[in-house]
Amino acid sequence: MLKRYPLVAVAVLMIPLITLLAACGDGDNDKVDRARTEVTGGLNKAQTGVTGGVDKAKTQVGGITGNDTPGAGGAEQATVDVTEKDFAISPGSPSAPAGNVKFNVRNDGPSTHEFIVIKTDLAPDQLPVKDGKVNEDANGIELVDEIEDIRSGDTKSLTTNLDTGRYVLICNIEGHYQQGMRVGFAVQ
Ligand SMILES: [Cu+2]
Numbered sequence: 344m345l346k347r348y349p350l351v352a353v354a355v356l357m358i359p360l361i362t363l364l365a366a367c368g369d370g371d372n373d374k375v376d377r378a379r380t381e382v383t384g385g386l387n388k389a390q391t392g393v394t395g396g397v398d399k400a401k402t403q404v405g406g407i408t409g410n411d412t413p414g415a416g417g418a419e420q421a422t423v424d425v426t427e428k429d430f431a432i433s434p435g436s437p438s439a440p441a442g443n444v445k446f447n448v449r450n451d452g453p454s455t456h457e458f459i460v461i462k463t464d465l466a467p468d469q470l471p472v473k474d475g476k477v478n479e480d481a482n483g484i485e486l487v488d489e490i491e492d493i494r495s496g497d498t499k500s501l502t503t504n505l506d507t508g509r510y511v512l513i514c515n516i517e518g519h520y521q522q523g524m525r526v527g528f529a530v531q
Contacts, residue, residue, distance in 0.1 A: 430522035438529040452495025459489040
């Protein structure tokens, strides 16, 4: 009796082994290959995800570095100093290169003023007016960005990304546009 148990044990062990060998036979090679492909594909995808994430992070870091040192390969930023007063807007430069433009707007007063960047092909003195103000919702006008409430004596800054095209810089406090707070600005 005792001698029979090892034999039975071996036989019992052989069954799954044989089954396993059969599973690895010709008929199931495809299944095994497919499983391998899936595992490999999954790994590749995971690696791509990790690499992509790292690249993206590098790009972001590059952008920040670029801003600190213009011309170093990152996004360059032009700076335009603007002076406002009753009633005129005077940018230090009539144009800027496409990309990030930083406007430093100083209000020489005496009134509080705004600074609004509008993209339009209309002439600076031809913007549609409604109730004493430029109608910012009118066709042919695109409000890009703005600074509100710059008090007399204050300087506020605005950095905005500008595409190539024609712009008009205005103050849109009631009556100020008509009194002369408008000027063309080109982005090349
Ligand atoms: Cu104004």
